[in-house]
Amino acid sequence: MGTFSGGKRILLLAGDYVEDYEIMVPFQALQMVGHVVHAVCPDKSRGDSVITAVHDFEGAQTYSEKPGHKFALNETFDSVDAKTYDALVIPGGRAPEYLRRNAAVLELVSHFVKSDKPTAVICHGAQLLAAVDGALKGRRVTAYPACKPEAVLAGAEFVDADDNIPETVVVDGNLVTAAAWPAHPAWLAAFLVVLGTKVVHESAQKTLR
Structure with missing residues (x-):
């Protein structure tokens, strides 16, 4: 049995x-351990x-792409007040490529960066951080x-992946980044530490009669 404390x-x-994995897995897993997660999209x-x-x-020399599921949003982007949130998650895929052109999105991400709130970013999500002035400067x-080219141009110290390319995870203060969805276990575990979430496992005791 697990006991969870410190919901954010x-x-x-x-x-x-x-x-697909990079939105659904953190959305469900973070709720599973007691956090409130609001998924939003501009417009x-x-x-x-x-x-x-x-x-x-x-x-292949790059990733393949196939149709995924429809993912239902549980909050309205225009009603979100970033100041009321404790942390941010930016999944990857193709979405960051166009989201970084949206001024409201960049303003929202900038709030979490400037406030040094826990932020978890995976895969192509780094494209959004690179588009926010100063967000990656000096960050590992x-x-x-x-x-990598975008991150380096934005001033980041980029950690190249080893042979297990998708499993690479880096923690720099309150910023937790990962290469791709195979890193989910390590990425989410590291993010829970940054969030201050404690998971306590209690051994079930059986009484023999």
Whole structure:
């Protein structure tokens, strides 16, 4: 049995063609351990959906892309007040590529950066951080390898992945970054530490009669 303490309000930034695993897994897992997670997308409201994409690593020179699920948003972007949230999650996929052109999105992300609130970013989510002035300057991060040029140009110290490319995770203060969805166990575990979330396992005791 698990006991959870220290629930936070977490904002999850979504967009069309967000990576399927990278939005659904943190959305469900963070709620499972007692956090409130609000998934939002610009120009969409609670109950609307975003389309997801499945990115996979199948031996080609880059990832493959396949249709994913529809993901239902549970909060309205225009009603969100960033100051009321304790942390931010930015999943990857193709969504960050177009979200970084939205001034309201950049302003929202900037709030979490300037406030030094816990922020978890995975895969192409680093494209959003790179688009926010000063967000990556001097920070040690990782991301999907194709995002390295943007991160470096934004002033980051980029941690190259080893042979287990998608499993790389880097923690720099309150910023937790990962290369891709195979890193979910380590990425989310590191984010829980940054959030101050404690998971206590209690052994079940059986009485024999």
